[in-house]
Amino acid sequence: MNKRLLYVSCCIIACITILSQCINKAEKNEAAFRGPQYAGAAACAGCHKNIFDTYMGTAHYHTSMPANTSTVKGSFAAPDHTFTYDSATKVVMEARDSGLFQAAYNNDVPQESHRFDIVVGSGRKAQTYLYWQAGKYFQLPLSYFVPAHSWANSPGFPADHPKFDRMIPSTCFGCHSSMVAKSTDMQGVHIVESFEKNQVVYGIDCERCHGPAAEHVQFQSSHPQEKKAMYMTRIAELKNQQKLDMCALCHSGLGTPQKSMFDFKPGDALSGYFFPEFTAPKRTAQMDVHGTQYQLFTASKCFMKSNDMNCSSCHNPHNSESNNMELFSQRCMHCHNTASHNFCKLAELPANILAKNCIDCHMPALPSANITLLTNGKQSPTPDSIRTHLITIYKEETKKVLARLKQAS
Known part of the structure; x- marks a missing residue:
């Protein structure tokens, strides 16, 4: 009986050890592409629960999401699941066991299909979708247009055939996520980006606007009596132009970047991140x-x-x-x-x-x-x-x- 109890205890300890290793590995993976100075938005909820809860309902928070049946708008049931280009060409939204897909057909013969991997857009007006393949993200040919309650040709895409090869750069993630894991390589005079699949901090989270919070969380957790926010930029104390620049980073059009938008911190000048647009x-x-x-x-x-x-x-x-x-x-x-x-x-x-x-x-x-x-x-x-x-x-x-x-x- 004692041996059996000892065996069960050893199994429980082993399970706990493996689970803790998995959690630590997940935390390290996120820190690897965002940096250990970030605490993660969930860490903010402990002291700022009311703000955190209401923010979770905003368009900023939902501006990107992993694609699944609860996040993708639009019908996957006939006849609303089909977009017709001409009498022979169509794209059908298909819910398969392995996920959601956009599948192209010509005269009912399958041509090409790709999985919904990422939802871009809160869905208040529209959504568009990305798929990952061989280290690249591509935009799917069909988006969802909320006012029309209909699938629609993605903006700028050809109207006469489905296009699956529009590559999406990290600058798009710069306004629709809080970080994306990527690497760069020089091919001749061109910089080529590669992405790890689904390694994205989705939406615009607390630290995207307020800056890295790991040091702040650590200090405030160990000094709960300290009411002044330490190791964080106080937005109210910024100059007015600095406050404007925070929003203008994503709400002034896409300029030519000097450096990654993910590096922007509250108080930074917008001019340090984009080259002047003389043709604007x-x-x-x-x-x-x-x-x-x-x-x-x-x-x-x-x-x-x-x-x-x-x-x-x-x-x-x-x-x-x-x-x-x-x-x-x-x-x-x-x-x-x-x-x-x-x-x-x-x-x-x-x-x-x-x-x-x-x-x-x-x-x-x-x-x-x-x-x-x-x-x-x-x-x-x-x-x-x-x-x-x-x-x-x-x-x-x-x-x-x-x-x-x-x-x-």
């Missing part, structure tokens, strides 16, 4: 609403007349607030109110109704010329509508909003 449009009328939020916002009178206006003046990055027009409008009222004599001057509707939606009049959703999606059965692509960040007067949009508000009232 100088006039706001030439700027597309996609990817130029920083340029449009800083060209607005609201910004130019303020000393300290920045992205966080309107956006709480820790909460999901999209489409809450009344909440955003209340933030407009901090400056635009009757006491300051600069409230909305429209007389068609009562002030209490106008106060519920400044946004659709002064920051309307406008069609993007750069992001268009061809949905199944359509002859021309549909532009994605993106809210402009140029805060100004849009007369035609205002007419639409007034008509809608009058009807609702």
Whole structure:
């Protein structure tokens, strides 16, 4: 009996030892490509649980995810699972035992198929998808367009045949993840990137905006009585341009990088990460609403007349607030109110109704010329509508909003 008990005890100890080794190995693997100075977002939840929990519902947090049945939007059931290019060519979404696939057929003969590996995009407007092969990531030919509830040709892809060979560089991961494991090699005069499969810190996590936290977590855990945040950059103490640069890293378009975007830390200057764009449009009328939020916002009178206006003046990055027009409008009222004599001057509707939606009049959703999606059965692509960040007067949009508000009232 004692021998049996000893044997069971030895087995339990062995299992615990193996499990701890596996956990340590996983931690070391993550540290290997992100660095030991990072603690991981889960470490933030201990002291900042409420913020952590609400942030998990934001588009930033969900801007990339591993692909599976719970993260991929769109139907895998007939007839909605098929995108037709012509009478002979189609791509079918297939749920197989080994995962989700996009499979191309010509006259019902299989041509090529690849697995959904990574979801890119929160799914609030659209999602696109990547697959991994031989050290490279490629974009799948079909994306999902939420407003149309339909599979759609991926932006910039040919409309007459499925394209599986669009290679995705690390710069795309720079705005849609918190780190990707990669290596580089010189082939002639070109730098060639290679990626480890699914070695990605998905989404924009706490440390992507607040900086590496391992030293902070270690200190605060061992000094719980210390209420001042140590070994972390205090965002509130940054200069206004530094706060703007944090958001502009991903919301000012994709420039020519000088160094990896993953190296950016709060307080860094944006100019240190991208070469100047001498060919970029100088006039706001030439700027597309996609990817130029920083340029449009800083060209607005609201910004130019303020000393300290920045992205966080309107956006709480820790909460999901999209489409809450009344909440955003209340933030407009901090400056635009009757006491300051600069409230909305429209007389068609009562002030209490106008106060519920400044946004659709002064920051309307406008069609993007750069992001268009061809949905199944359509002859021309549909532009994605993106809210402009140029805060100004849009007369035609205002007419639409007034008509809608009058009807609702």
